[in-house]
Amino acid sequence: MAVAATPSAPIFVVADDHPMVRDALALSLGAAFPGAQVEFAGSLGETLMAVERRPDADLVILDLDMPGMNGMAGLAQLRSSHASVPVAIVSAARSPALMRQAVEMGAAGFIPKFTPSQEITDAIRDILAGAVWLPEVARDHQLAPVEADLALRAAQLTPQQHRVLALMAQGKPNKVIAFEMQITEPTVKSHVTEILRRLGVQSRTQAVIVAQKLGMEPPAAKGS
Known part of the structure; x- marks a missing residue:
């Protein structure tokens, strides 16, 4: 238009x-x-x-x-x-x-x-x-200190790392993430390692919990 x-x-x-x-x-x-x-x-x-x-x-x-x-x-x-x-x-x-x-x-x-x-x-x-x-x-x-810290940490991720984290939050394994992003599985693993470091967490599960707290969980189906 x-x-x-x-x-x-x-x-x-x-x-x-x-x-x-x-x-x-x-x-x-x-x-x-x-x-x-x-x-x-x-x-x-x-x-x-x-x-x-x-x-x-x-x-x-x-x-x-x-x-x-x-x-x-x-x-x-x-x-x-x-x-x-x-x-x-x-x-x-x-x-x-x-x-x-x-x-x-x-x-x-x-x-x-x-x-x-x-x-x-x-x-x-x-x-x-x-x-x-x-x-x-x-x-x-009005924002809790923990939420403010999570927001600041997540903001430091690169565009590719944000996409990897979003796909992790959808429950997708590294092989599927690599296929969807058209990158190698070792590259995905490297991104996951850096995501954990930047978010200050120790495991993939903890990273997904952070993503969910930030509202990155899979959206409800449209029209539902």
């Missing part, structure tokens, strides 16, 4: 695999920012292509649960390849630690999908003005 923007109007990339969600966000953005241009994406791959087309985008509005994302791994990849383009997460995830982790990884904000429409556009306005936006539940004074 391409709507002609006025010179001062922002450019958005709205990335969500639910057309109704994309349309609702586009309508809200159009009302809040007259003349805004909105590009749509329904997967991580489409998001990366949209940002390639529009490197002048003012904000990417990104869902964590869509094809190719693998949770925070998709955010890590997007930030790695397009560090200059601001990203705001709009997600159904409710974990405060996950919200803090997103900011630690370079997101400009985390807006829960259950936030009222007017508050979503107000948050986006704040982000465009340079603020970092989080809901009250995830702000520093």
Whole structure:
């Protein structure tokens, strides 16, 4: 979708695999920012292509649960390849630690999908003005020290390590992870070793527990 923007109007990339969600966000953005241009994406791959087309985008509005994302791994990849383009997460995830982790990884904000429409556009306005936006539940004074430490540790993982951890959280063994990521099994083992070190845990099981605390457990089937 391409709507002609006025010179001062922002450019958005709205990335969500639910057309109704994309349309609702586009309508809200159009009302809040007259003349805004909105590009749509329904997967991580489409998001990366949209940002390639529009490197002048003012904000990417990104869902964590869509094809190719693998949770925070998709955010890590997007930030790695397009560090200059601001990203705001709009997600159904409710974990405060996950919200803090997103900011630690370079997101400009985390807006829960259950936030009222007017508050979503107000948050986006704040982000465009340079603020970092989080809901009250995830702000520093309300986040437990253990969760804050987990978020900071997880934010230090590389994009590939985030993807390995997400697949580990889905219960997949190294051989399957290697196949899905098109890398060797020894490379997966090396990633797992580094993941354990960076998370400060001693076993694969403990790493999966951390992933679950961060909201990286497999999402519920859509429509369920």
